[in-house]
Amino acid sequence: MAIISGKIIRCAELSHVVAFFPVPLFLLSQSHPSYYTSFHTAPEKTKQAHPMAKNATIYKVELSVTDMDRHYYETHNLTVAKHPSETDERLMVRVLSFALNAHEQLEFTRGLSTEDEPDLWQKSLSGEIDLWIALGMPGEKIVRQSCGKAKKVMIYCYGGSTAEMWWEKIKNSTSRFANLEVTNFSRDDTRALAELANRSMRLSVTIQDGDVMVAIDDSTLHVTPVKWKSVA
Template sequence: MALPSTIHRAVVQLSDVDRGIYETLQVTLARHPSETAQRLVLRLLAYAVCHAPELSFTKGICAGDEPDLWIREPDGRVKLWIEVGTPEPQRLLKACRHAEQVVLLTAGPGRFRWDAQYRELLTGLDNVRVLGVDYDFVSQVATGLERSITWELTISGGSLYLTSAKQTYETTLETLVSAES
């Protein structure tokens, strides 16, 4: 018998100074039994960093042909495709052919090896952006993750300031690849 997903409810007080977005985000996330707490944190961070009213979570790990988050047009076309972690570059290249915009929020113990091997393949594409977050930051936030998540997240000058459970964390949101690269 398969284990059920764990449901997490999150409230994020988002102050994205860089984009002029000040909102309270309320979302429900399903955490697959094979998903780590770090990956869940990264998905929620991606939701906040790329927030738009139409942005939604997909089936994620359960549906191999879907991204972690996306914005779909009414006719089914994908406007924004968001991946997290360190996916195979072929997956991102395929997404670039099918989506108007592709964003990768990358973090993980092998991120710098991933950067060295694959960043060049994505550089120069006109519809891809790769953002990097420190994995220690993600791991610290994931420590003691509960089913009810309350964050205060400020994004300013390319830095993330996150308060969760009376702990404050800070990291840089690095732009590793962008259309202007």
């Protein structure tokens, strides 16, 4: 509380008092320095980066997205940490997955460094997980848990016949998950993407009618995602 002109003012009312009473701010700051700091010098919010794996290789990516299907046109400057066990193929699938779902709230997680997070996620301002993106061939238990944590779950799988065998095994047990979407990239596409990987990339992704064109420097690659399961 503070006493101004003989009247007791509660802390919650001080911001209004400063606005309507001609009390010099230095008097408030001297007698109640915490009030001045609280109302006038609040620290700026900063986005904390996720801890990176030890010995991770850092990739800098300038990603320009032209998504005519979603009417999304933005450029993102990304810092991508490549886990020591991660291949160039998987790294490029991660970057492509970001491009296909690009949003200001979408971000890379700790990925291979933890079992509790997907490869990318998008959270609401209240902390709820709006989108959970996983790569590869997760087991039925992990898929079930993921669908219970997020409003929408997307799995991007790759690996040729290995991915096809995985899907044949898991598809019946996952049909009940209305918020699950599964998309496959062909082995030829992901291997071609891997050949374009470098630690400093200017990458352009254009999406139209589900077809994807990836351009890096003078190289252009057409990728055709195949949707194996759609959300209900």
